[in-house]
Amino acid sequence: MSDDYAKLKNHPAMLGAGLVLLAAALVALPFALATVGTAWVRITNLAILFALLALGLNIVVGFAGLLDLGYIAFYGIGAYIYALLASPQFNLHLPFWAILPLGALVACVFGVLLGAPTLKLRGDYLAIVTLGFGEIVRIFFNNLSRPINITNGPQGISRIDPFRIGDFDFSRSETLLGLDVSGPIKYYYLLLVILMLVIAVNLRLQDSRIGRAWQAIREDEVAAGAMGINTTRIKLLAFAMGASFGGLAGGMFAAIQGFISPESFVLVESIMVLSMVVLGGMGNIWGVILGALLLSFVPELLRYTVEPLQRSLFGKLIVEPEVIRMLLFGLALMLMMLFRPAGLWPSKVRKRELE
Amino acid sequence: MSALLEVANLSKRFGGLEALSGVSIAIDYGQIYGLIGPNGAGKTTFFNLLTGFYRADSGEFRLAGARLDVKAPYRVAAAGIARTFQNVRLFDNMTALENVMVGRHVRTSSGILGAIFRTRGARAEERAIHEHAHALLEYVGLGARQHELAHNLPYGDQRRLEIARALATGPKLLALDEPAAGMNATETATLRRLLERIRADGTAVLLIEHDVKLVMGLCDRVAVLDYGKKIAEGAPAEVRRSAAVIEAYLGGALA
Numbered sequence: 174m175s176d177d178y179a180k181l182k183n184h185p186a187m188l189g190a191g192l193v194l195l196a197a198a199l200v201a202l203p204f205a206l207a208t209v210g211t212a213w214v215r216i217t218n219l220a221i222l223f224a225l226l227a228l229g230l231n232i233v234v235g236f237a238g239l240l241d242l243g244y245i246a247f248y249g250i251g252a253y254i255y256a257l258l259a260s261p262q263f264n265l266h267l268p269f270w271a272i273l274p275l276g277a278l279v280a281c282v283f284g285v286l287l288g289a290p291t292l293k294l295r296g297d298y299l300a301i302v303t304l305g306f307g308e309i310v311r312i313f314f315n316n317l318s319r320p321i322n323i324t325n326g327p328q329g330i331s332r333i334d335p336f337r338i339g340d341f342d343f344s345r346s347e348t349l350l351g352l353d354v355s356g357p358i359k360y361y362y363l364l365l366v367i368l369m370l371v372i373a374v375n376l377r378l379q380d381s382r383i384g385r386a387w388q389a390i391r392e393d394e395v396a397a398g399a400m401g402i403n404t405t406r407i408k409l410l411a412f413a414m415g416a417s418f419g420g421l422a423g424g425m426f427a428a429i430q431g432f433i434s435p436e437s438f439v440l441v442e443s444i445m446v447l448s449m450v451v452l453g454g455m456g457n458i459w460g461v462i463l464g465a466l467l468l469s470f471v472p473e474l475l476r477y478t479v480e481p482l483q484r485s486l487f488g489k490l491i492v493e494p495e496v497i498r499m500l501l502f503g504l505a506l507m508l509m510m511l512f513r514p515a516g517l518w519p520s521k522v523r524k525r526e527l528e
Numbered sequence: 529m530s531a532l533l534e535v536a537n538l539s540k541r542f543g544g545l546e547a548l549s550g551v552s553i554a555i556d557y558g559q560i561y562g563l564i565g566p567n568g569a570g571k572t573t574f575f576n577l578l579t580g581f582y583r584a585d586s587g588e589f590r591l592a593g594a595r596l597d598v599k600a601p602y603r604v605a606a607a608g609i610a611r612t613f614q615n616v617r618l619f620d621n622m623t624a625l626e627n628v629m630v631g632r633h634v635r636t637s638s639g640i641l642g643a644i645f646r647t648r649g650a651r652a653e654e655r656a657i658h659e660h661a662h663a664l665l666e667y668v669g670l671g672a673r674q675h676e677l678a679h680n681l682p683y684g685d686q687r688r689l690e691i692a693r694a695l696a697t698g699p700k701l702l703a704l705d706e707p708a709a710g711m712n713a714t715e716t717a718t719l720r721r722l723l724e725r726i727r728a729d730g731t732a733v734l735l736i737e738h739d740v741k742l743v744m745g746l747c748d749r750v751a752v753l754d755y756g757k758k759i760a761e762g763a764p765a766e767v768r769r770s771a772a773v774i775e776a777y778l779g780g781a782l783a
Contacts, residue, residue, distance in 0.1 A: 377643050377644055377646060378643050378644065381642075381643030382636055382643065382650075392622060393618075395581075396619065398605075399579060399601045399617075400630055400631050401635075402630070402633050
């Protein structure tokens with residue numbers, strides 16, 4: 174019977190059916206979530222944004238093996254580019270299709286700027302410099318309100334334009350085909366499409382001449398150089414690609430939230446994205462997405478269960494959900510290091526390395 | 529006709545130690561050229577200078593008549609010199625095939641856009657890389673092990689895989705740093721046949737080696753280094769009779 178099952182499982186028709194089911198589930202998901210509460214659609218959107226970030230960081234950390242602790246800076250740069258060019262801050266309201274790529278491009282340039290002076294550094298040293306870079310960028314956001322007010326300092330920028338195509342406004346609720354489609358649901362579909370594109374790009378990069386060069390550098394930089402790989406250029410390429418994805422995600426974050434401030438781009442966020450990559454399985458695209466979804470959803474689930482649970486059990490709140498969240502997060506990372514050091518869904522290469 | 533590789537007046541100091549002083553050699557097309565000498569004679573220093581890992585204090589390199597830029601290892605590989613390492617340095621967690629495919633990097637050009645859009649050119653190039661790498665594995669006798677991880681291969685196979693990876697860069701000169709080190713007699717014999725075949729197929733080889741029997745039997749020409757200076761050069765039979773060489777290897781009493 175198990176033989177029959179295996180045959181069935183590997184049958185192309187089953188694979189096709191599985192994909193159709195998955196697609197149907199992904200299409201229906203926001204409406205199902207909306208019945209519980211629109212907040213859950215927003216949480217899903219943020220989770221997808223974090224998946225985009227984790228995929229970008231995975232290029233730098235997972236593929237090329239360069240530890241980056243300041244990755245959130247690129248997210249911030251993308252977000253601020255979008256916010257400055259599409260908000261009342263400078264009274265500019267450029268269309269999203271123009272400034273979203275621009276944000277990715279500027280982030281890419283900053284990726285190269287960060288990469289160039291740090292190429293000789295490895296491991297811990299690189300981590301420290303990138304960490305410093307992330308903080309510098311955040312402090313700039315915080316202080317660029319004087320003498321000329323550019324970023325509006327700690328108050329942040331509000332009333333950022335949503336995505337708009339002609340009359341179609343992504344932030345407005347409307348009834349389409351007899352369904353109530355709220356703003357977050359529209360963004361959900363957009364994010365889903367972008368996520369799929371980014372996954373495709375990552376899969377193709379991994380399995381290419383450049384992807385092999387990244388892997389070779391991660392394995393042995395000296396030998397990679399001797400084989401004719403311009404290690405400087407290829408490492409910069411990893412920084413640039415990773416940063417572009419970060420910038421892209423940042424622009425969408427600004428549009429979806431409508432408000433950004435330096436507080437969204439603190440060190441803890443960089444560490445969170447890195448944890449997603451590590452927890453999910455460094456170097457494996459699907460593992461990284463799993464890590465991002467888990468670390469985005471589980472804390473929210475806790476927020477909605479821990480408090481009511483305590484109230485019904487004890488009649489009052491004893492432990493704050495936030496405390497439980499960090500406790501479980503630490504525990505999860507410890508358990509993972511003990512039992513699944515290569516991540517929940519590791520890449521084949523990482524698994525081999527640790528065996 | 530000028531030689532394939534000409535090295536003139538190469539010198540390198542490490543602090544107070546003169547690792548190489550005024551060494552000149554010339555390697556002809558289609559030759560296996562042996563570089564021998566006692567431990568610490570400067571063989572590996574020579575090798576590292578030639579392949580761009582160290583910067584020479586003085587000296588000049590010419591490859592196939594053109595000035596060779598030895599400022600960075602990747603440029604040396606692009607110019608046509610491929611090397612192996614004294615301690616095998618493979619990409620351990622990649623398969624044998626992937627290792628050799630990395631070697632093709634320098635002779636191919638697909639970039640990020642080619643990878644993302646899978647253009648026709650990029651796909652054709654990827655296919656060519658794959659075929660070339662597979663053919664090279666067959667050439668060194670590892671065709672059947674192409675999907676094994678590099679670090680799971682036996683030692684002799686790892687050595688040959690390193691040679692296949694170096695050949696994938698399409699070198700004019702293959703530079704091998706002690707390829708027979710740690711090999712048993714059978715593995716050395718296989719290596720020797722492989723090197724003879726590489727020479728017959730038109731690639732020159734620079735060989736640094738301790739196995740004197742292998743060097744004397746295989747090389748067309750041999751240079752001997754001692755304390756950073758070239759003390760003898762010529763056909764293996766001549767070098768073997770040189771008084772300076774005997775002194776360097778066995779000590780002054782016998783000379």
